Amino acid sequence: MAKKSATKFVCTNCGAQHAAWSGRCNVCGEWNTLQEEAVLVTASGSASKSGKKIDTTALKDAVKSDEAIRLSTGTKDVDSVLGGGFVRGGVTLIAGQPGIGKSTLLMQIVAGLSKKYRVLYVSAEESSHQVALRAERLGVAKTTVELASSTSADDIARTIAAGSYDLVVIDSIQTVTTDSVPSVAGSVTQITNCAHLLINVAKDVNTAVVLVGHVTKEGSIAGPKILEHVVDTVLQLEGDRYGGFKILRSVKNRFGSTNETGIFEMVDQGLLPVENPSEALLSERQATDGSIVLATMEGSRPVLVEVQALVNKTSYGYPKRAASGVELNRVNLLVAMLERRTKLNLSDQDIYINIVGGIKINDPGIDLAICMAIGSAAKGLKLRDNTVVYGEVGLSGEVRHVPFSEKRLAEAAKLGFDVAIGPKLKRPLKNSILQPVPDVRTALNTYLKI
Numbered sequence: 001m002a003k004k005s006a007t008k009f010v011c012t013n014c015g016a017q018h019a020a021w022s023g024r025c026n027v028c029g030e031w032n033t034l035q036e037e038a039v040l041v042t043a044s045g046s047a048s049k050s051g052k053k054i055d056t057t058a059l060k061d062a063v064k065s066d067e068a069i070r071l072s073t074g075t076k077d078v079d080s081v082l083g084g085g086f087v088r089g090g091v092t093l094i095a096g097q098p099g100i101g102k103s104t105l106l107m108q109i110v111a112g113l114s115k116k117y118r119v120l121y122v123s124a125e126e127s128s129h130q131v132a133l134r135a136e137r138l139g140v141a142k143t144t145v146e147l148a149s150s151t152s153a154d155d156i157a158r159t160i161a162a163g164s165y166d167l168v169v170i171d172s173i174q175t176v177t178t179d180s181v182p183s184v185a186g187s188v189t190q191i192t193n194c195a196h197l198l199i200n201v202a203k204d205v206n207t208a209v210v211l212v213g214h215v216t217k218e219g220s221i222a223g224p225k226i227l228e229h230v231v232d233t234v235l236q237l238e239g240d241r242y243g244g245f246k247i248l249r250s251v252k253n254r255f256g257s258t259n260e261t262g263i264f265e266m267v268d269q270g271l272l273p274v275e276n277p278s279e280a281l282l283s284e285r286q287a288t289d290g291s292i293v294l295a296t297m298e299g300s301r302p303v304l305v306e307v308q309a310l311v312n313k314t315s316y317g318y319p320k321r322a323a324s325g326v327e328l329n330r331v332n333l334l335v336a337m338l339e340r341r342t343k344l345n346l347s348d349q350d351i352y353i354n355i356v357g358g359i360k361i362n363d364p365g366i367d368l369a370i371c372m373a374i375g376s377a378a379k380g381l382k383l384r385d386n387t388v389v390y391g392e393v394g395l396s397g398e399v400r401h402v403p404f405s406e407k408r409l410a411e412a413a414k415l416g417f418d419v420a421i422g423p424k425l426k427r428p429l430k431n432s433i434l435q436p437v438p439d440v441r442t443a444l445n446t447y448l449k450i
Helices: 046-050 076-082 102-113 128-137 153-161 188-205 226-230 277-282 328-341 364-379 405-414 440-447
Strands: 004-011 034-041 091-096 119-123 146-149 167-171 208-213 233-239 245-253 261-267 270-273 291-298 301-313 321-324 349-355 387-389 419-422 434-436
Touching: 034 188, 076 233, 076 245, 076 261, 091 102, 091 188, 091 226, 102 119, 102 128, 102 167, 102 208, 102 270, 119 128, 119 153, 128 146, 153 167, 153 188, 188 208, 188 226, 245 277, 261 301, 277 301, 291 364, 291 405, 301 364, 301 405, 321 328, 328 349, 328 364, 328 440, 349 364, 364 387, 364 419, 364 440, 405 419
Parallel strands: 091 208, 091 233, 119 146, 119 167, 167 208, 291 387, 321 349, 387 419, 419 434
Antiparallel strands: 004 034, 233 245, 245 261, 261 270, 291 301, 301 349
16 A cells, blocks of 8 residues: 555653643643644555564673773763773764854863764754864864764765764754755754664664754753663753853663763863862852852762852742752742751741852752851851751751762862861761751751851
């Protein structure tokens, strides 16, 4: 029976498929996220007649050494996030806010790779001349990286299929199109078909491919959710586009851990790795009330950052709460807990929380530092000198255990801190700087001073 065309509607938020369009996705509940996608429907049983037997390989014969399949970038932080480098035949998706430094970082990466491998940089958003100007600004214009400018996924796939390159960068997946799909660039149908086309040809010729992805205003990767499922690795470049540190983290990695992060700083020469982020973040700190040093974790990497709080009597009937670098709902929860479990009266106080350096922290170990900062600012009392804080706080005010306490304490001791306030360790350490506290009230009463 001849093939006939059909359509389906895919939610760009969760990837759920629907037979008909509706204003709201009945899976994730988001509004106006369904987009039409063309599909092919074949007669039942035709696949078994037209298909052919696939070739198989014994597992023991398929295993190769890690060095044989990895392409090392030459940048330690990038290699650690990737698990050792790009994998031959693997497809990596890197996303981030506009202007965050995705193209800058990739130009530095391909410049390093070009010393040992053949690399192609395909730009679908800029001309080859514009890409060359960026390379010249970064001081890598004299490398052997090959440039191309094309918006045709078919042409790019044909170039990759020739097998001439070890790694190909495509900037970006939302701006390329394939002739087989009659829709505009960036639509669900185009992104899905272009991604499948490029992934299939990359695995056929064992070429590593890097796709650059756009993000929505909420910060999630634009396009269908299936894009994140079909690629092998998803990297996210985060931070403040106007300054501060940039953090490269792995959201998904089939070939390595997702606990590693790379911390970079934007300078005239591009994004440079920060060897000691803790020292850089604390270099301009002033020990005043409302200032607390937090021992946190970025992946498996310990980092010391400053948590600042400002508490001021409100001029309006409803107190204002604002937070930068930490979730506001978490701050509101901790403020309510402090009012209930301590003698602090914050109902008529404006409270502002700031994480210095433009870093966003999702570590639950920030709870105790926020509570100490608010208490310090509200009473005008300073924390003891050379003291770091970490620990999760429950609604009863108890201080709870958080992972990687040993790494946090080691980082604090390395930078000259002699006291750490946090939860009691399950296994006590010898010569530890930790002074455990059972609850927030004890921490505030014991360690804040005039």
